[in-house]
Amino acid sequence: MxxxxxxxxxxxxxxxxxxxxxxxxxxxxxxxxxxxxxxxxxxxxxxxxxxxxxxxxxxxxxxxxxxxxxxxxxRVVPIDAEKENRLKEETIDVHEQIEMSEAAGQIKALIGRLPEIQRNVMQLRDIEQLEYEEISEMTGLQVNAIRVNLSRARKKVRDEFLKLNSDGKERSKTFAATLF
The missing domain is CATH 1.10.1740 (Rna Polymerase Sigma Factor; Chain: A)
Structure with a gap:
């Protein structure tokens, strides 16, 4: 044409x-x-x-x-309330997972900066989930010394984590409290 x-x-x-x-x-x-x-x-x-x-x-x-x-x-496709809530929860879960992975990285770095004894005790107790007696056999430390070093290590990591994440939000303190 x-x-x-x-x-x-x-x-x-x-x-x-x-x-x-x-x-x-x-x-x-x-x-x-x-x-x-x-x-x-x-x-x-x-x-x-x-x-x-x-x-x-x-x-x-x-x-x-x-x-x-x-x-x-x-055309707007209506989403029923249940689907909408699930979508919101999934979005929140993703954000929480990201926060947790970032926090985990920060905590690993903080643990790496601890004195060797505290780092080893924290690794064995909190990460490998060993009993105090098992840690005592492995390190040669008394159970009381293990408890003291673990307490000090946790406090240092918690305090440093709060310093890193103190943006004036109450959420950081709540988040840290759930981790420790």
Whole structure:
């Protein structure tokens, strides 16, 4: 199809397409955009239009489909309260996991800065979950010395962690309290 054929066969249906689109969309500006898109697509397919029996019907169907696509895209899908709560919980869980992994990294670094005895005692008791007697056998320290070193190590790590994360929020203190 050449430009002159396009002007005589396709362009005259523009008002009809516009009315049709306005009927669907209830917005004349949006309907004009749709009609313009349809004419652009028809122009791009101008070589194939000779094979189409009724170009007007084809253009009307394209307009209808485009309007329906726009309506579907605007449609808000309601989420029931249960799904919404689950989504919020999952989002909160992700944030908490990130906070926990960041905190774990900070705590590992803080433990690494402890004196060797405190670091070893904390590693054996808090991370490897060994009993005081087992730690005593491994280190040669008395149980009371283990308790004292563990208490001091925990206090240092807790205090340093709070210093690192003291942004004036009560959440940091609560978070630290749950960790220690």
């Amino acid at each position: 050449v430009a002159s054929d396009f002007k005589t066969k396709v362009l005259p249906v523009s008002k009809k397409l516009l009315r049709f689109a306005v009927h669907f969309l209830k917005d004349e500006d949006e309907a004009r955009d749709v009609v313009q898109d349809i004419f652009l697509k028809l122009w791009q397919k101008k070589d194939e239009l000779d094979r189409i029996e009724n170009v007007e019907a084809f253009a009307m169907r394209m307009t209808r489909n485009r309007c329906l696509d726009i309506i579907r895209a605007k």
